[in-house]
Amino acid sequence: MLKNIKFKFFKWMLRELENTRREINHTRECTIGNSTTLAAEAKVENLARGKERVVIGNNTYIRGHLLTYGHGGKINIGDWCYVGEGTKIWSMDSISIGNRVLISHNVNIHDGTAHSPIPDERHAQFKAIITSGHPKNVDALPGIKSKAIIIEDDVWINFGVTVLRGVRIGKGSIIAAGAIVTQDIPPGTIFMNKVTPVIYEV
Structure with a gap:
């Protein structure tokens, strides 16, 4: 009898821990395709709300951080994609990623400027985010593009x-x-920034 109670409690505890982990790491406000995986280190923050704002296709593997801002944003990721650990895809407008796209680790994809270039506006925005959360209206974000x-x-x-x-x-x-x-990068192109190494004698 006692063993049975302990077993049921253990099963309940595991279920609750898994639900808590999912709640912390992945907001429920997203649409996920068949056989798609959100790894333990993945995070989805859909502050704009609405499952249609974060859509992930079939057979895709997410290890990074997807975020829509409070005033808007949309992320659409296709089928058979990979998003690496430490990668941040943050949208306040729209980010559309096609099929079979591989995004490595520690990549930043941002469709907005995040802060105003004017110091007083930038501070006011930061203060509002810290005290009240992300603004729900673009009018509260002057200077942001x-x-x-x-x-x-x-x-x-x-x-x-x-x-x-x-x-x-x-x-x-x-x-x-x-x-x-x-x-813009044309189709079928390898794009890199020019790097000029500087070597000094020790």
Whole structure:
């Protein structure tokens, strides 16, 4: 009798721990396709609310952080994609990622400027976020700009890349490690930033 009670309690505890883990790491406000995995380190914060604002296709594996802002944003990730650990995909406008896209670790994809360039506005926005949470209305965010990002099918984005607002990356392109993408990339292109090494004698 006692063993049976302990077993039931143990099963209940495991179920509650799993539910708590899911609640902490993944907001329920998203749409997930068949055979898609949100790994333990993944995080989905859909502050804009509505399951249609974060849509992940079939057979995709997410290890990074997906976020929509309180005043808006939309993230759409296709089928058979990978989002690496430490990667942040944050939207206040729209980020569309095609099928079979591989996004490596520690990549930043942001479709907005996040803060005003004017110090007083920037401080007021920061203070409001800390004290009241993300604003629900774009009028409360003067000086902030956003523009949609489109990443087409079969793109490979390497380690440590930054993709900024308004960019389209064409089908089958490869973005080299550490690149900063601020312009459209044509299909079938390898894109890298020029790096000039400086070597000094010790």
